[in-house]
Amino acid sequence: MxxxxxxxxxxxxxxxxxxxxxxxxxxxxxxxxxxxxLPYTHLYNKVGNEMEQCFWGRFPIERASSLFYYAKGGTVARILYAMKYDGQRKLCVKMGEWIGSELLPTGFFDGIDCLLPVPLFRTRERKRGYNQSELLARGIAEKTGLPVCRNAIYRLRNNATQTHKSGYARWLNVQELFCATADAASLAGKHILLVDDVLTTGATLVACADALSAIGDIRISIVTLAWTK
Structure with a gap:
């Protein structure tokens, strides 16, 4: 030192x-x-795992995994808070590298063409100074070599926080929340990995998948740092 x-x-x-x-x-x-x-989920690359089942019937998901379980007030909750609200950019990237290091040996990233972080609304990202999901994706990219795709979808509005909403209210809150851009056409025939910080009901990630549904022969998988089982 x-x-x-x-x-x-x-x-x-x-x-x-x-x-x-x-x-x-x-x-x-x-x-x-x-x-x-830390409470590892040990989902890794298990086909048909419980997290993957959360999306069955919502859209044709290829695979899904999360590194840790989330519990209110727990260690993972404090990490996520620091990532979002304490300006911990390096921590976001570090957590992404952690995801990459843990899942790479399991074959989870095999066949993935690019990483697509869930976007923030432009004013919220400007206020925060960064998008924690994009920094997570950068960390994963450091370990996997996969490219990060930032411009395929964008958030149409700054929807109200999901934190204190019921499951049904969360779904209403994200209806038509994202829109595909012209750049999204380049994802036709590719396997993309949606990256987010935490999975609760899955409403936000399903809204992202819906925005990409018109793209031909696209395949979608999901990875998050934490999962509220």
């Missing part, structure tokens, strides 16, 4: 986003203690 890094960490200590303790050298965003206790 350099003298500058030592001084920086002394005066401006890096803290774990999950527990608030000081990060040690080599730790990034989440300390090893918190990382070791």
């Amino acid at each position: 350099s003298l500058w890094t030592d001084l920086r960490d002394f005066f401006f200590p890096r803290l774990c986003v999950a527990c608030g303790n000081r990060l040690l050298s080599g730790e990034e965003g989440v300390c090893l203690r918190c990382a070791s206790s």
Whole structure:
């Protein structure tokens, strides 16, 4: 470790986003203690897993996986909060790299042509300064070499937050929320992977898939950092 890094960490200590303790050298965003206790789903590349079943009958999904289970107030919830609201850009990329490292050996990314992060509405992204799902996709790309497609769909409106809505209200909230662009035509015949931070009811991801439904012979899979089972 350099003298500058030592001084920086002394005066401006890096803290774990999950527990608030000081990060040690080599730790990034989440300390090893918190990382070791994260609730893995172990879905990996299991065909017909429970997360995949969430989308059966909604659109023809190829595969689906998520790295961690989400629980309100838990470690994963604190990580997601930091990613969205604390300006933790590096943490978003780090979590994407984590997804890539865990799923790559399982064959989950085999046959995928590109990563498509769920877009934010332009004013919300401008206010936040970034789209956490896009940074997740960048992290996955670092480990897989897959390209990130940013311009195939866009969000039509800044819909109200989903946090306190019921399942039915979430579905109403995302009706016709996304629209395909002219660039989306280039995805014909390709297998795309939709990337988002957390899966709850699946309403937002289904809305993304609906926006792409007119593209010929497109195949869609899904990956998220967390899943509210």
